[in-house]
Amino acid sequence: MKRLTLADCFDPTGERFGIPTFPWRCAPNDLATRRQLRSRGLRPGGQDIAAQILRPRRRREPLTAYLYRVDLARPVRPMTPGRWRAHEAMMRARRRCPRCGADAGYVIPPTLGTCVTCAYPEEQRAA
Numbered sequence: 747m748k749r750l751t752l753a754d755c756f757d758p759t760g761e762r763f764g765i766p767t768f769p770w771r772c773a774p775n776d777l778a779t780r781r782q783l784r785s786r787g788l789r790p791g792g793q794d795i796a797a798q799i800l801r802p803r804r805r806r807e808p809l810t811a812y813l814y815r816v817d818l819a820r821p822v823r824p825m826t827p828g829r830w831r832a833h834e835a836m837m838r839a840r841r842r843c844p845r846c847g848a849d850a851g852y853v854i855p856p857t858l859g860t861c862v863t864c865a866y867p868e869e870q871r872a873a
């Protein structure tokens with residue numbers, strides 16, 4: 747495959763790549779990457795990817811970054827007391843051992859499926 751040049755990456759109508767495509771550093775100001783949105787306190791907010799930027803690289807696939815429309819972005823949702831409570835409840839559930847029902851004090855490792863005491867009763871007694 748012929749190596750992409752920066753000029754090849756200019757496809758604002760998406761004719762070549764299927765979605766509007768701009769060369770690195772040449773994206774319009776009304777589009778931003780997820781990280782750029784985040785630095786402005788915004789998130790994509792469920793919108794579809796609007797465009798991509800491509801950065802050709804020597805002997806490798808081009809770097810791709812997806813762009814979102816700034817005008818459709820939403821503010822990052824701040825943590826409210828209700829959202830903190832939901833978060834706490836979720837973490838409590840993840841610390842609860844399904845076998846002995848105790849709060850293990852740590853998130854139950856998915857590989858064990860129970861707290862360490864239930865997973866290794868012999869070692870716990872010997873210790």
Ligand SMILES: [Zn+2]
Nearest residue numbers: 843846861864
């Ligand atoms: Zn247990």
